[in-house]
Amino acid sequence: MPRNIRDQDALDYHQKGRPGKIEVVPTKPCFTQRDLSLAYTPGVAVPCLRIEKNPEDVYNYTSKGNLVAVISNGTAVLGLGDIGPLAGKPVMEGKGVLFKRFADVDVFDIEVDTHDVEDFIKCVTLIAPTFGGINLEDIKAPECFTIERRLQEALDIPVFHDDQHGTAIISAAGLLNACEVAGKDISQVRVVFTGAGASANACAEHFLRVGVRRENVTMIDRAGVIYKGRAENMNAWKAEWAQDTRSRTLGDAMKGADVFVGLSVANLLTRDHVKSMADRPIIFAMANPDPEIPYDEAKAARPDAIVATGRSDYPNQVNNVLGFPFIFRGALDVRARAINSEMKLAASYALAQLAKQDVPDAVRKAYGGEEMRFGPEYIIPKPLDPRVLLYEAPAVARAAVETGVARKPITDWDAYRESLERIYGPSRNLMRIVIRKARQELKRIVFPEGEEEIILRASQILIEEKIARPILVGDPARIAAIASGHGIDLNGVEFVNPAVGSENYASTIYRLRARKGLLPHEAREAARQPIDRAVMMIYADEADGLVCGINRSYAATLRPALRVLRLKPGVRKVSGLYVLVFPDKVLFFADSTVNIDPSAGDLAETALLAAKTVKSYFDITPKVAMLSFSSFGSTRHPYSDKVRQATEIARTMDPTLVIDGEIQADAALNPEMVEKAFPTSAIKGDANILIFPCLNSANIAYKLMERLARAEIIGPIIMGVRKPVSVLNHWSTVEQIVNITAITAIAAGSAPELIESSVRESLLRRAEGRE
Numbered sequence: 001m002p003r004n005i006r007d008q009d010a011l012d013y014h015q016k017g018r019p020g021k022i023e024v025v026p027t028k029p030c031f032t033q034r035d036l037s038l039a040y041t042p043g044v045a046v047p048c049l050r051i052e053k054n055p056e057d058v059y060n061y062t063s064k065g066n067l068v069a070v071i072s073n074g075t076a077v078l079g080l081g082d083i084g085p086l087a088g089k090p091v092m093e094g095k096g097v098l099f100k101r102f103a104d105v106d107v108f109d110i111e112v113d114t115h116d117v118e119d120f121i122k123c124v125t126l127i128a129p130t131f132g133g134i135n136l137e138d139i140k141a142p143e144c145f146t147i148e149r150r151l152q153e154a155l156d157i158p159v160f161h162d163d164q165h166g167t168a169i170i171s172a173a174g175l176l177n178a179c180e181v182a183g184k185d186i187s188q189v190r191v192v193f194t195g196a197g198a199s200a201n202a203c204a205e206h207f208l209r210v211g212v213r214r215e216n217v218t219m220i221d222r223a224g225v226i227y228k229g230r231a232e233n234m235n236a237w238k239a240e241w242a243q244d245t246r247s248r249t250l251g252d253a254m255k256g257a258d259v260f261v262g263l264s265v266a267n268l269l270t271r272d273h274v275k276s277m278a279d280r281p282i283i284f285a286m287a288n289p290d291p292e293i294p295y296d297e298a299k300a301a302r303p304d305a306i307v308a309t310g311r312s313d314y315p316n317q318v319n320n321v322l323g324f325p326f327i328f329r330g331a332l333d334v335r336a337r338a339i340n341s342e343m344k345l346a347a348s349y350a351l352a353q354l355a356k357q358d359v360p361d362a363v364r365k366a367y368g369g370e371e372m373r374f375g376p377e378y379i380i381p382k383p384l385d386p387r388v389l390l391y392e393a394p395a396v397a398r399a400a401v402e403t404g405v406a407r408k409p410i411t412d413w414d415a416y417r418e419s420l421e422r423i424y425g426p427s428r429n430l431m432r433i434v435i436r437k438a439r440q441e442l443k444r445i446v447f448p449e450g451e452e453e454i455i456l457r458a459s460q461i462l463i464e465e466k467i468a469r470p471i472l473v474g475d476p477a478r479i480a481a482i483a484s485g486h487g488i489d490l491n492g493v494e495f496v497n498p499a500v501g502s503e504n505y506a507s508t509i510y511r512l513r514a515r516k517g518l519l520p521h522e523a524r525e526a527a528r529q530p531i532d533r534a535v536m537m538i539y540a541d542e543a544d545g546l547v548c549g550i551n552r553s554y555a556a557t558l559r560p561a562l563r564v565l566r567l568k569p570g571v572r573k574v575s576g577l578y579v580l581v582f583p584d585k586v587l588f589f590a591d592s593t594v595n596i597d598p599s600a601g602d603l604a605e606t607a608l609l610a611a612k613t614v615k616s617y618f619d620i621t622p623k624v625a626m627l628s629f630s631s632f633g634s635t636r637h638p639y640s641d642k643v644r645q646a647t648e649i650a651r652t653m654d655p656t657l658v659i660d661g662e663i664q665a666d667a668a669l670n671p672e673m674v675e676k677a678f679p680t681s682a683i684k685g686d687a688n689i690l691i692f693p694c695l696n697s698a699n700i701a702y703k704l705m706e707r708l709a710r711a712e713i714i715g716p717i718i719m720g721v722r723k724p725v726s727v728l729n730h731w732s733t734v735e736q737i738v739n740i741t742a743i744t745a746i747a748a749g750s751a752p753e754l755i756e757s758s759v760r761e762s763l764l765r766r767a768e769g770r771e
Contacts, residue, residue, distance in 0.1 A: 006487050014090060021093045022100075022107070027063075056407070059132075059335060063106060068133045068328055070095045071110045071124055076140035076163070076198075079288055085111035088138055095137060095162075095324075103325035103389060104423045105332065107135075117143050121150050128155050132332050133339075135324060136161040141197040142235055158331045158339040164202030166320035169327070169344050170380065171203055171261065171284055171308070172210045173351035174318060177379035178306045182280040184258055186211040190278075192253045194292060195263035196221040196238050203261060204241060209345050218243055218253045225253055251276070258282060262292035269293035271301035279304065286310045286318050306376045315377035322351060322381065326389055330396030333416070334406035343399040350395035354381045354388065366432065368439075368466045386424045393420055430579070430586055431714070431739055433619055438467045438745040445741050445748075446543040448530035449550050450474035450495070456488045458737035463492040467738065468745045471543055473498055473530040496537070502527035505536040512564055531557065535564050538723050544748035547741050549728035554593065558718065561725040568722050573598075575606040576716035576727075577613055578702045582709065588614055588689045589705075592698035593716045593727075603646035604653065607691045609719040611657055614689060617717075617746050624650070625668035625687035626661025627697070632678060633662075643693050658682055665690065714739050717747070724748050 014020065029035050037043050047061035059065040074088035089111050096107030108130075112123050124134060124147075134157065136148055144161055151159045179186045191212055193200050196219050204217055219226045219241040223233045228242045247253045254260065254273045262269065262285040269285060269292040277283075283298050285291035288310040295314040298307045308316035327347050331339050359372040363385045372378050381388055394417060400406040410416050445462075447455050450472030456479065459470035469492075472479055476495040483490050502524070509532065510523035518526075526532040531552065537543040538561075548557045558574070567574065576593025579586065590610045595602055603626065611622035626647045630640035643662035650659055660682040667673050671685030692698035705711040714736070718725050724747035726740045 021090075022096045022109070059408075064130065065132045065332060065335065066104075067106045067108065067131050068099060068135050068332075069110050069124075069127070069131045070099075070107050070135045070137050071112060072137040073112045073114055073120055073139055075115065075138070075143070077138045082140065085113050092137060095135065098321050099135075099325050099328065101325075102321060102383075103329035103393065105325060105328050117146055120147055121154075124151055125154055128157060131157060132335070133158040133160070133328050135328065136163075138163065139198075141201075142237055144198045145201070145237055152338060156337045158328065158336050160324070160327065160339045161198065161202075162320055162324045164198045165206070165339075165344055166323040167199045167263070167286065167318065168202040168206035169323045169347045170318050170320060170351065171286065172206050172348040173322075173355070174284065174308050174316060174380045175207065175212075175259065175282065176210055176348065176352040177355055177374070178259075178282040178308075181374075181376055181379060182282060182306055184280070184282075187213055188216070189258035189282075190216045190256065191218070191259040191261060192250075192257045193217065193219040193241075193261045193263065194250065194268055196226060196241070197263065199286075200261070200263045201237050201241075203263065206344060206348070209341060210348060215243070217241060218245065218247065218257075220250055220253060224248050224250075260284065260292075262286050264292060266290035266292065267294075269298075271297060274298055274301040274305065277302065277305075281305045284308045284318065306379065308380065316380050317383075318380065319383050321383045322388060323347060323392075326392035327396050329389065329420070330393040330398075331400060333393070333408075334397045334400045334410055335408040336397075336400040337405045337407065339396075340400075340403055340405055342403045343396045343405075346395040346399035347392050350391040351381055351388070354385070354391045355379055357387075359385070366435075368464070389420050389423065390417055430581060430618060431742070434617060434739070434742045434746060435465070435467055437617070437749075438742040441749055442466065442469050443544040443745040443748045444469045444471055444494075444542070445545045445547055445744055446471040446473060446496075446534040446537050448473045448534040448546070448548045449552070450530070451478055451482060452550050453482055453486055453488075454550060454732070454734055454737065456483050456486070456490060458734045458741065459490060459493050460488050461734065461738050462741055463490075465738075467742050469494065470741075471496055471534075471537070473534050475499075496533065498528050498530050498533040502533065505533060505540075508536060508539070509564070516563075526560075531560050532564075535560050538725075539564050545724035545726070545744040547726045547728060547737065547744055549726075550730060550732060554727055557727045558594075558725065561721060565722045565725065567720050571609070571720040572605060573602055574718060574720040575602075575609060576718055577610050578716050579618075579714035580702060580705050581712040581714065586618075586620070586688065587711075589698055589702045590689070590691055590719075591695065592692065592702050593718075594695070596695045598694065600642045600645040600649060603643065603691060603693070604649035606719070607646070607650045607659060607689070608654055608657070610689050610691065611654070611659075613717060613719055617743060620688060622658065622689050623683060623687050624657065624659040624661075624689040624691060625663050625665075625683050626650075626659065626691050627665050627668065628662035628693055629664065630662050631664045631667050632681070639693060646691075661691075663687075714743070717743055 028039060030039050051057045051061060070092045072088050072092055074085040075082045077083050077088040077091055092109035092111060096109050099105040099107045112120055114120050139147060148159060148161045193204060208214055225247045226238050226242050228244050251273060255276045256278050258278045259282040264287055266287050281302055283305050285293050286309060291309040295307050295309055298305055308318050310318055327339060356374045363382055364372055366384045367382060394413060397410055401409045445468045447470060449455050451474040459472060462468045462470050471494045473496045476497055479495060506524040506527035509526050510518060510520055531548060534546050538546055574594055575591035577588055577590040578592050579588055588610060591606045607624050611624055614620050614622045626643050628640045628643040640662050647659060647661040667678060668683055668687040669685060674681050674685040706713050716727060718727060724744045726744045728737060
């Protein structure tokens with residue numbers, strides 16, 4: 001397990017909130033009596049009858065075409081062995097998460113309580129009509145070979161045992177590129193396998209497809225080299241790999257070998273084994289969680305080696321998530337009857353090709369800015385590279401079409417690629433954009449609540465992911481004890497003890513606040529408080545931003561900052577912006593945190609700050625809707641008049657801004673409504689920034705969206721303070737803290753400004769009728 005993941009982290013991840021990792025979400029509205037009549041009886045009878053007449057219509061009227069069954073009997077779960085179907089369920093759910101996250105494929109996980117091959121086959125055969133594809137998972141060898149073959153023969157949908165073929169497809173892509181980098185002819189390389197189970201058999205077979213010759217493959221199991229005439233621990237599948245050789249041990253086989261493929265157990269391979277290999281050896285040590293030989297040891301024994309493992313903390317990770325989501329995506333999109341050898345081969349070649357392309361900065365940033373260039377340490381693409389979907393799924397789909405197993409051939413491949421790009425919508429990329437910007441120049445972010453465990457855990461991630469440089473305010477000994485007790489690595493984190501060296505800060509606090517009723521002894525006491533110390537560090541340019549609020553109220557966090565840091569030039573009031581991330585869009589709500597009853601000028605200022613923040617931080621073109629219960633004078637009332645006036649003020653201050661109002665919320669977000677009812681509106685139902693008329697409406701709205709629409713909430717982003725200050729909620733998660741810290745970091749480097757203050761104030765007075 002990676003060092004930053006504890007057992008309790010894994011348990012919390014699976015247990016908190018709704019237990020498990022997946023749910024079923026309706027894709028059609030179901031709110032009215034009419035909706036119910038369409039979703040179920042009597043309306044549902046119509047598609048039923050259509051499907052009865054033409055079974056292929058099941059793809060048009062049900063979810064079958066995007067639904068995969070992940071089916072297991074729990075007999076070979078990860079490296080845990082035969083733990084049973086119930087204990088294997090978290091893995092199957094996890095598989096479903098990866099299918100959905102990487103390729104938008106829906107999954108039902110099914111755990112079958114049987115060791116009997118015939119019972120398992122019968123069960124899958126009987127439920128197969130529900131699905132567009134079958135992903136067999138964690139079934140032990142040799143039974144898995146029989147199960148997959150028999151199901152492929154019986155069913156007319158793709159049946160794919162990922163434990164066999166996933167590893168084969170990814171490792172073959174790596175082998176193609178490793179041979180190219182090492183200058184080896186793949187048809188001449190000698191390959192040694194340790195392990196003779198499902199994965200090893202599938203890898204060996206697939207390696208033949210990419211050019212390895214059968215006579216150059218040596219397979220080793222617990223009894224040693226599989227050679228012709230061996231009787232011990234043999235079966236039909238092993239017999240296919242028996243060689244006419246004098247080699248009997250791993251040491252014998254490794255002498256002069258070009259490639260080692262480990263699908264066995266940890267620490268099986270020694271440095272001496274590696275040293276005995278041919279020049280520029282290729283080592284794929286893929287046992288999990290610990291490889292047959294650690295990456296560092298292999299490189300120490302042979303610096304010229306190209307090494308891949310199954311681990312994410314070393315170069316060249318052979319990760320099955322590079323395969324199954326995208327292979328099924330391509331197969332489902334053409335309604336393939338099977339996943340054949342040509343489709344698997346196409347997947348391998350697509351991955352090999354992608355690894356040779358220039359890696360986008362966004363992908364480099366996602367992996368801490370590490371160098372990624374085709375060569376010994378980059379022969380396989382990274383799982384978080386969004387281009388994998390765009391390379392692999394079309395390659396698989398095209399192979400299906402060309403080999404005649406596609407029921408629904410694709411003819412417009414450009415349009416298909418565009419449909420795939422929509423899977424990774426803007427909402428999924430939002431924080432990746434923010435974190436990429438934060439990594440460009442690491443900012444010093446101070447945390448006054450430095451003794452909180454959740455802050456320590458977030459700080460570890462900030463350091464490891466190179467997002468920011470955390471400064472923790474608190475007793476260093478206490479922080480160290482908390483970190484040690486929870487297995488948190490704070491290497492690289494700075495500590496500040498507020499009880500030490502507070503004198504200079506006290507004098508500055510007194511100088512700033514002496515005419516505000518502050519006494520000298522109060523200034524000295526304030527300088528020893530974590531929040532005041534953190535604020536003074538920002539004031540003294542010893543930190544770039546502040547994040548706080550886990551155990552403090554909103555006002556208790558913001559008030560000390562405003563007393564010292566003050567507002568930006570030209571800003572009259574601080575305001576707050578929330579980011580709401582939905583599956584298909586991103587919206588920004590303001591002001592949802594500060595101003596209870598803002599004036600027209602306040603609303604205009606909030607709109608301008610929000611627009612500049614959205615453009616500067618998120619690279620999103622702002623389109624601002626000034627919300628009200630009225631649209632463009634439909635109801636005259638002081639409340640709606642205020643919003644209309646605010647719109648005019650904002651337009652005066654920034655004529656280039658796309659803004660309109662007053663406008664009702666549904667019109668701001670509904671293109672059809674605007675086109676029919678308000679064709680002259682500057683907002684065409686495509687608003688992304690919603691400015692609410694008061695704190696009541698804004699605060700209620702974002703919390704309803706969080707609870708009812710399950711929007712992911714990021715924020716609040718505090719706008720208008722001279723230097724970045726961000727307020728957490730008491731219930732903020734580690735991920736939310738990391739996200740708001742990344743936003744705080746980019747705010748420190750690119751804080752949006754309004755127009756020059758004197759000009760701005762004159763415009764406000766004129767617009768508000770004070771001139």
